[in-house]
Amino acid sequence: xxxxxxxxxxxxxxxxxxxxxxxxxxxxxxxxxxxxxxxxxxxxxxxxxxxxxxxxxxxxxxxxxxxxxxxxxxxxxxxxxxxxxxxxxxxxxxxxxxxxxxxxxxxxxxxxxxxxxxxxxxxxxxxxxxxxxxxxxxxxxxxxxxxxxxxxxxxxxxxxxxxxxxxxxxxxxxxxxxxxxxxxxxxxxxxxxxxxxxxxxxxxxxxxxxxxxxxxxxxxxxxxxxxxxxxxxxxxxxxxxxxxxxxxxxxxxxxxxxxxxxxxxxxxxxxxxxxxxxxxxxxxxxxxxxxxxxxxxxxxxxxxxxxxxxxxxxxxxxxxx
Numbered sequence: 001x002x003x004x005x006x007x008x009x010x011x012x013x014x015x016x017x018x019x020x021x022x023x024x025x026x027x028x029x030x031x032x033x034x035x036x037x038x039x040x041x042x043x044x045x046x047x048x049x050x051x052x053x054x055x056x057x058x059x060x061x062x063x064x065x066x067x068x069x070x071x072x073x074x075x076x077x078x079x080x081x082x083x084x085x086x087x088x089x090x091x092x093x094x095x096x097x098x099x100x101x102x103x104x105x106x107x108x109x110x111x112x113x114x115x116x117x118x119x120x121x122x123x124x125x126x127x128x129x130x131x132x133x134x135x136x137x138x139x140x141x142x143x144x145x146x147x148x149x150x151x152x153x154x155x156x157x158x159x160x161x162x163x164x165x166x167x168x169x170x171x172x173x174x175x176x177x178x179x180x181x182x183x184x185x186x187x188x189x190x191x192x193x194x195x196x197x198x199x200x201x202x203x204x205x206x207x208x209x210x211x212x213x214x215x216x217x218x219x220x221x222x223x224x225x226x227x228x229x230x231x232x233x234x235x236x237x238x239x240x241x242x243x244x245x246x247x248x249x250x251x252x253x254x255x256x257x258x259x260x261x262x263x264x265x266x267x268x269x270x271x272x273x274x275x276x277x278x279x280x281x282x283x284x285x286x287x288x289x290x291x292x293x294x295x296x297x298x299x300x301x302x303x304x305x306x307x308x309x310x311x312x313x314x315x316x317x318x319x320x321x
Contacts, residue, residue, distance in 0.1 A: 006047045013040035014052060015077055018070040019107050021060055064244065071099065071126060081123050082137070090121045093296045096141040100239035101283065102126045104259045106142070113303045120296055128211070128238075132165040133288050140300060141286040147172060152280035157218040159281040161211065171289045173301070175308040178279040179257040180219055186268045188249040195272045198223040205232040205251030207242045215254050222277050243269070258283075258311065 016026035017037055027034045045052050052066035062070060082094070097106050102124060114122055131141040143163035152158050157180060164170055182201055189195065193203050198220060206216050220228055232251070236242040239255045246253040246269060260269065285304060291297050 007043055010040040010044035011073055013037050014044050015073050078123055078125050090119055091296050092121050092123060093300060094123045094137055094139045096125045096127055096131055096138045098128050099126045100259060101142055103240045104262050109307060117299055130162040130165050131286060133170055134166060142283060143286060144283050146281035155222040157215055157279040159279050169289050170286055171292055172284045172286050175283040175285055176258050177282045179275060180215060180254050181257045181271045181275045182252050182254055182273060183246050183260055183269045183271055184252040185247060185249045186270050198273050199225050201252050202231050205234050207234045207236060207245050207251045207253040209239055209242055210235050210237055219254055
């Protein structure tokens with residue numbers, strides 16, 4: 001049976017543009033003109049009869065369909081890379097990250113590592129599943145969760161995710177704490193009532209991530225709201241989807257502070273109530289203890305720990321002058 005595939009050159013251009021969220025950087029990577037990237041994207045959009053990107057004056061961003069299609073395309077190209085011999089002289093580094101961490105933090109920064117380490121070919125796999133270091137060929141992983149033996153303190157939001165199938169022989173290094181904060185668009189706030197206390201958020205639909213169904217209840221409880229009336233809920237599969245829903249004025253999202261900080265002012269989102277409450281776990285870099293001295297592991301480890309430290313410094317409150 002004949003396969004019905006979209007234009008593969010257009011797929012390659014779309015994947016590069018999606019990773020960088022830039023036609024210019026995609027063109028530089030693929031050694032073509034920016035116009036060629038734009039034409040490939042238009043060809044693909046015509047084939048799919050759906051828009052993939054929203055075009056702004058100085059930037060692009062995914063449409064809802066474009067984001068989900070990018071994840072599928074990225075997974076497919078990763079599978080092809082996994083099955084193909086690596087380019088001569090290059091070492092392969094297989095990195096597994098969760099979708100939101102990959103979309104909002106890793107992919108925008110990864111080019112700084114690959115530019116400085118051109119002898120390493122990084123293959124990124126986005127997954128929320130626990131890493132199986134005993135069976136998978138994953139070299140490194142970034143997961144959100146709790147270390148074995150750790151316990152949530154009173155009022156701490158619980159992270160229910162398993163990070164690995166087995167901790168036998170697995171090293172874990174802390175990257176970031178998770179601090180959940182409420183986010184809504186300035187437009188939604190202007191059209192609604194005033195927000196003087198956390199309870200006032202209940203006048204808006206609450207956007208929640210399906211894997212964290214108790215997060216809102218835990219956040220409200222920590223902020224003195226113990227009895228929640230029934231409120232409209234909007235469920236999303238991942239934090240980046242919750243942020244997208246908030247940017248489209250659909251409600252208030254509860255998301256990790258680190259992801260909001262990396263958005264900058266792009267989506268006109270605001271945090272009406274600051275939060276410093278840490279969840280019961282955090283983001284960790286995971287790898288096999290037996291490979292701790294591997295050159296590629298060490299180089300990536302050094303790079304990501306430096307980036308994480310910079311993020312933490314940038315996030316810290318400045319002392320009063």
